[in-house]
Amino acid sequence: MFRSSADLFAELNRMQSMLDQVFPSAGTGIRSMAGASFPAINVGTTPTAVEVQALAPGLDPSRLEITVDRGLLVIAGERKSDLPPQGERTSVYANERFTGRFRRVISLPEDADASRVDASYRDGVLRITVAKRESSLPRRIEVN
Template structure:
């Protein structure tokens, strides 16, 4: 039996940790995965476009590869390590990602792959995928 409520909560936290290891969280929807990798993504829609923001500081814009194919938006590239090359460095904590990366976003059916714009500024990659004209609401005039 547990000695106090603190022991009970500690045991519940331990069990939750074990369950998280066996059944990792899949995020809020089938289109995203929490903690899935680098760069961290924010994806949303406006009435006329799908907006993707990739939080990716320390990249060179010309090294980014952005493609749209069969309803998938792919963001790929490489982030160089900040550790000095050739020197032996004892790393105690390394939270900054370095290396090749690839993120894939499933686009909705109304996305127009021929109308994609991307810009990179202050460590944020902004991608706008316009929606198809045929999917936008339109007013029908009655004669």
């Protein structure tokens, strides 16, 4: 009835392996983020804007596609591989960096103004600022 802790851990490892086979994308850690979550993003607000930072090193900024439509901010593009082509004298032992096409969709708040969007790319970070509508900003009312 009682098992040693080594048996228990062996059984837990076996169960984890089975789950990994059934749900391969349910892994944790930085390696599991590649593909489905590239680029990694931070989204926040200030009193006057929605700020988005996409951590996307190795991109050609002229090839990025950034659109705003129906309250959704879409960041799309492609990151090319920097690896040498495999041949007789080259082989790759590890390739953990995401390459290929990507697309991230961010839902914007109702007070975001789609006509006032600014984007810049520097040091591998894409910064997008979506201004808030003037009508949604607080304003001071003078009393006469």
